Amino acid sequence: MATNIEPPPVPVEQPYEFKTEFHPHSGRQTLYQRFEEFGITPETQALPAEQEPWHPFQSHADFKFSEIALDAALNKNQIDWLLNLMARISQGQAKITLKNKFDLCKALDNAAAELTPFSKHEVKVPYKKEERVFEVHARPLWDWALDLLDNPLLALHFVWDTQRIYKHDGTDFVRFFDEPWTGDWWWDIQSRLPQNLDAAPFCFILYADKTRLSSHGTVKGYPVVARCANLPVHIRNGEGIGGGRVVGWLPIVPEDASEEGKLGYTTLKRVVWHESFVKLLVNLDQFSKTGYSYSCYDKILRWLFPVILILSGDYEEQCMMSLIRGEEVLKGLGLRPVANVLWLVENSDPHEALSLDDLHTLHGGTGGVHLLGELKTILADLGRQAQDDLETQVSEFPRWRALTHFTTVIHITFSDGNKRWDLVKQAFYAALSVLKRQVSPEGYRLLQVIRSYLQLDSLIGLDVHTERTLEMIDAEFLVYDAALKDYVEYATTKSSIEDIKTDWNFPKTHLWKHARRDIESKGVARNYSTRPNEKLHGPLKAAYLSQLNGKDIAKQILHIDHHKCAALLLRGRVDTLDEQHRLQALGDNNALDDEDRIDHTNHNGHFKLGSPQSCAFIIQDIENRRGAQDTAFQGFRRKFSNFVNISLPTYGFHLTRWITIPIDFQIREYRYLRLNYESTVNWKQSTDHLRSNSSFHGSPCFDCAFIQLSAEKKVFVKIILMFQCEVPDVVGTFQFALVQPYTAGIPGGARRINKDLRLNRVKAVPRGDSIFVPLKSFIRGAVLARDPEHRDEFLVVEHIDSDMFLRMKAWACQ
Incomplete structure (x- = not known):
């Protein structure tokens, strides 16, 4: 008997949103995932919590006190006074057994014993018929890497195999770039490693830069910071477990005005840097060739090959790392007459490892110095009223949680690239009603340059890039070049403003032209930005100002930092008792302000x-x-x-x-x-x-x-x-x-x-x-x-x- 009842519709299978292709050497099949599954490792499982994770402290309360003392940068008298006061307080649920700073340091030393210590070395360099001796403190990079590998809280988060990742756009899968292992260089490196040995690269991100420790700037330090590129960005760029750590303290060649600029003195600085830096590379050159056998959390015995994937630094530091910009005899090659120790590590090309640093190149360079400086020059020519009008607009700019608020522009000076970054954004909108086309042809043209600069800055700073966004970068560079050319031509031929900038041929205006290549090679800009590393300068300065006695500065600061690392390690173990706390230790804490109840x-x-x-x-x-x-x-x-x-x-x-x-x-x-x-x-x-x-x-x-x-x-x-x-x-x-x-x-x-x-x-x-x-x-x-x-x-x-x-x-x- 016929029926008019239609069969139920067949459900349409939704396409997978993400596709991940693994390197052929990994032996892993292409993975298709839906949105809610993407980024989750199938084999992850909860790690057992230790019964007394605060050991070797005698109690959880002892460990909590050490955290407070370190975070507050308490000095000896403050620690002794606080412990004495607490000792007189009647016993509560928590028990404190520490009596003085000696007990605290002893407990922290015991905890720090689980981490690789720093060691002091002497570097002897001949200079002008004499031998100069420099002191370097180093914690070998591979020993630091083993500390990470032995940390159970990080075990599930390491990524060993390079990946090509795609997202479905409704028509087809489109490749995108974010983490370092999604870039082409990691793929090329893994292609060069031995097959059938479960070989994988252990990739380092290294940063170095001088910093002023004293408030008057006469005392400086030269920390080297290491991060592991195999860990996700929220971990490696964070301040918790698996984040960046100081692994070395390089010597600073004393300033000598009479020698500055001379080939011998310039070469001395380079030789000292590289002869000192090699102390961090102990065993790294050997293991980069032979590999290092390590049993990972998934019970797979891998051969890990250390690689210096990224060198992070401002332009001056990049010149030091790569030994470019040589003197007359080598200027054509862009080299210096010094042996570069970074070539000792296999598959580690120091030139390939250099990348665009948005903090110094853009926010503290092209935008925050040159474009902002040019804006001030034009406003000065227009007169006091134009300057006042701009400052009024800046002071009235809407407040936003992620933006620094300014009340002045003209007479403000600072070296903080983050503040310059914020100021350029606000100054552009504030200047629209001041630098009108009829009033200031130079200013109006400069606003077109700044607008294109902001477009490029926003594009380059994306946390995920696709072929479309990379094409947008290429297209906007053409716009920027045309706007800058028009500005320079007008400034050169028609403008009467004194000191207007007509020569924009400086290194930082060229460096960002490599942005697309860096993204395709090593992932997005935050992977190699100096911004997370510069944040570590603050605690070092605070330690110098509040906890040091002015002697053996490097030794004392590294000792304090080592204690903090040990405390952080224990913090992670303690937090494993609570899943929520464990996740907070691995990520950023976005706590609300007190008033945001x-x-x-x-x-x-x-x-x-x-x-x-x-x-x-x-x-x-x-x-x-x-x-x-x-x-x-x-x-x-x-x-x-x-x-x-x-x-x-x-x-x-x-x-x-x-x-x-x-x-x-x-x-x-x-x-x-x-x-x-x-x-x-x-x-x-x-x-x-x-x-x-x-x-x-x-x-x-x-x-x-x-x-x-x-x-x-x-x-x-x-x-x-x-x-x-x-x-x-x-x-x-x-x-x-x-x-x-x-x-x-x-x-x-x-x-x-x-x-x-x-x-x-x-x-x-x-x-x-x-x-x-x-x-x-x-x-x-x-x-x-x-x-x-x-x-x-x-x-x-x-x-x-x-x-x-x-x-x-x-x-x-x-």
Whole structure:
């Protein structure tokens, strides 16, 4: 008998989103994974916790005290006084057995005995018919590597095989680059290792640079920091277990003004550096040729071959590492008459290991020094009023958690590349109303150069790169070169400004041209940036200022650092008792500020409200009290009633009647919002911290957000009020926001400046046209800079982070 009942539809199998191809020598099959599986190692398993992981300390409390003493950089008297005070306190649940600093140092020494110690060496170098002796402290790199390999907390995180990784874009799999093992050089290195021996490279990232220890700068240090490229970036670039560690302290050749610039003196510095650095390479040259047998956590006996994959440093240090920029006889080859010890390690090309350092080359170089300096030169020519106008705009720039806020530009000087990085971004938007095309042809052309520079900086700094983003870099370099050429031509032939820069032929303006090659070779820029290493200078300076007696500086600082490493090792063991703590030890701690009190009764995976007000407010009181000063609150109850009745059904709530909001309806105001979203760059969770607070640290703070206004439309809004309430006749608690949309039409939307400088401009609707939106419609936070020349118009600051940068590329096409 025939039937009209159709068979159920056959479910369509969704394609895998990620594909990972392993090197042929690994013997591993291509791996296909869905989004939720990507990045998870199938064979990972929980490691057993030690019963007393704080050993050799006598108690957990003893270990906790040592952590506090180290973190606070307490001196001898402070430690003795604190322990004496605690000894007089009646016994509680915790027991402290330490009596003085000697006990603390003894316990830390016992703990540090599990780590490879530093050793002191003498380097003798002939110079001007005499022999000069220099002192170097070194912890052999391979011994440090074995400490990492023996750490059970890191065992599951090592990556041995190079990979080519792809993400499906809806049509095909597209290759992307992020970690060092996704680059072509790791692939080439593994191709050169012996087959059928489970051979794998152990890849080092090495950084070295001089740092000032004393506040007046007369006392300097020369630390060498090592990181393991086989560990994921959140571990190796973090400050916890598996992060960067000082492995050496190089000697500094004393300054001699009479010898500076002479070949012999310059060569002396290079010889001392390389003869000292070789002390770190003990056994590394041998094992790089023969391999080192090691049984990994998966019970596979691997032959590990040490490789110096990345050399991280500023340009001066890169010249030292690679011995480039030689004198007359070798200048044509770019070499110096010194033996480079880095060639001792097989498969380690010091020239290939050099990479673009965004901190010094871009943020502390091309952008933070040259472009920012040129901006000041042009403003000085325009006069005091132009300078004051720019400073006013900078001081009024919206505050953002990840940006340093400045109140001045013209008379500020600093060497911090991070602050220069932030200042260039803000100065560009601040200068738009000052350096107009008719007022300053030079300034307007410079803004075009800066705009392209910011585009390149954001592109190069992406945490994940695809063929498309690499092509965008190539295309933007053409734009930058054209803009710079136009600026130089005008400055040379038409400008009358004194000291305007016409020669841009300096090393740092060329180095970033290698960005694409570095990314394809060794992954993204954060793999070789000096930024995580420069952060280690701070603790070294703090130790010198608070804990040293001015003698044997290198020995004392390294002794303190060694104690900290030991404490960190124990910290990881202790944290293994608690899975949450263990994960925190391996990653960054994104703890909230004290004032950002989260209401854990209101928990949502996408967002969390915080800083609740002490009591609920009556809706009519809000309208009467705030509506008198702010038109956004006028008609508050009526607008909210219309919103509830019209919008809730579109969110899936069935209403049987028109809901009336009574005058005594209560809402709970919140002034902080933690907003989680999926990054468009690396597809991982990112977090913004937004506020609507009339007095945040003494100043009003009403942040902006990017929201999904409708199924087809994304817009920007300014937060006015965030609150939680229960709607009559509807089960559940709701979280809403009163916002001012930036959706008004812009007269003259085709202004030339928007096209020339590629600006994303929006305009706010009148405050009285504020609307309600659910907090779940928020996509992420945003920064909008006010245009002082056009009422209620704002410029979207797309360079606050990589995610906003890519979102604006898509939004501009909306």
